[in-house]
Amino acid sequence: MVIAYVSQNYEENRFDLYDEFTDIENFLNIKEFISYYAANKNRDLVLLYKVDTLEEIEALEQISFSNNIYIILMGKDDVAFSLLAGKLGVDVYLNYEKIDTDELISYITNSQNIIKQRKGNSNVSVFTGINGGVGTTTITMNLAKTIADEYPQKNVLFLDFTDTKAVSNLFFDVIQPTKTIVDIAGVQSLELDELFHNGLIKLSNNLFFVPGIQKHTDKEEFSRAENIQVFLNFIMKIKERFDFILIDIGTFKDKDLEVDIQEMADDIFVVTEFNIPSMSILKTYIDIIDKSGWYNKTHIIANRADAYGSVTHEEAKKILSKGLKHNFEIDHSLPNDALHLRECWNEAKLVCELYPDAPFMDGLREMIKKFFIVDENAITREQLCNTSFFAKVKKWL
Structure with a gap:
């Protein structure tokens, strides 16, 4: 999975956002993200997009979203903002002044299941x-x-x-x-x-x-x-x-x-x-x-x-x-x-x-139960909580 950040102030947020569980890129604007996304359309992506104006939300119309991208939009507490976000297909709209870490963890964790459902199981x-x-x-x-x-x-x-x-x-x-x-x-x-x-x-x-x-x-x-x-x-x-x-x-x-x-x-x-x-x-x-x-x-x-x-x-x-x-x-x-x-x-x-019943087959059946016939969450809540991931997100916000 790639978690992409789009921020207005690139220099202020120029820090490494790579950790054990995510491969992350930071982008100056939505056009830069589009360029990246075009080259990575076979990967699952979570886009955290921070906005301050309605025009920045409207910029999302430039992207033809496929089923492997999950969008979390963070903006002001304004009905017009959230309504426009929903109209454009944003998955989650959050008030960036009241970001709840546990809530954000849940959204990012569950995003993989939602993407999986969209793409088929x-x-x-x-x-x-x-x-x-x-x-x-x-x-x-x-x-x-x-x-x-x-x-x-x-x-x-x-x-x-x-x-x-x-x-x-x-x-x-x-x-x-x-x-x-x-x-x-x-x-x-x-x-x-x-x-x-x-x-x-x-x-x-x-x-x-x-x-x-x-x-x-x-x-x-x-x-x-x-x-x-x-x-x-x-x-x-x-x-x-x-x-x-x-x-x-x-x-x-x-x-x-x-x-x-x-x-x-x-x-x-x-x-x-x-x-x-x-x-x-x-x-x-x-x-x-x-x-x-x-x-x-x-x-x-x-x-x-x-x-x-x-x-x-x-x-x-x-x-x-x-x-x-x-x-x-x-x-x-x-x-x-x-x-x-x-x-x-x-x-x-x-x-x-x-x-x-050969020993090879016993090992193969164990492999099936371990990797195939299981309920999977590539990123768990516990894993996210144990990283500096959200400290970095807070700094960015």
Whole structure:
């Protein structure tokens, strides 16, 4: 989430508004915010806009608001001000002379739920690995199938955005798909007939799948500037139909499409292993996360965590967090279940189908309960109260 401040007096309020829970920008005026917003339309935003005149409220008409922005307007105790604010679609109008900290905490905390309702209650989760072979695709495929099987009331979509020749279609028994992710991103509507004609495959009553590219040359489609927004628009539109969208982007690469998909995602799962070479590679990626404002939605998953030669959780934490603002944790560990996983990979079979009681599957079900079938509040009231966030807001006011 981004919380943006718009203030009349920029120099007086030029202080760092970044803390553990929010990625914040400060702007001189509403035009500056519009410029920023245009470049960040895939992120959730809370705008705190302080005004002294009706003309400043009228400036909000310049913004074509989408459903991922929540507006808290702070102005004088004047009926004309509050009425105009409501007419223009402001979510909350507050008298800046009587700002109540607890009330403001509630509005900001609840804003995420309101934005979520506006956008639909679906969850977009991106899975990426620090390098090939760490189990990213295996984890993502088995998660999608297990959620669909064990929670039949949930509709699940698996999207394969890996930029190498995809193999996930083999595990879902789609040997030679005629259409892939490259085709479906260009659909003009969400009509099922068009989706199915352009690559969407129904695997069961509530599990759906779009295969990844089948030719190495197709990966060029991911890097074309004119295609990137098409792919992003497709993901935003398709959210209307699914509770969970799991996206496998393969090995992390600092490319525009991958970065933009992670930017718009609700959660990012980074798959690694617990050895020194993997920790070194992961540290590079963590630096990007730390600078990109993805800290809150990033979860580090250690696969084969108890394999021979693995570092401990504490050692991994020290390596990852050294020199960074945030303390990165290993959020979940999966066991070294090489016996079952090797057989399933060699035969292109899902672990959840052949060995539903394998140790790997026990760890995967714990992961589902921890990250997917839960009630989430990315920023809690307690977290906000324990920061200097509101001291800074008071200073600004």
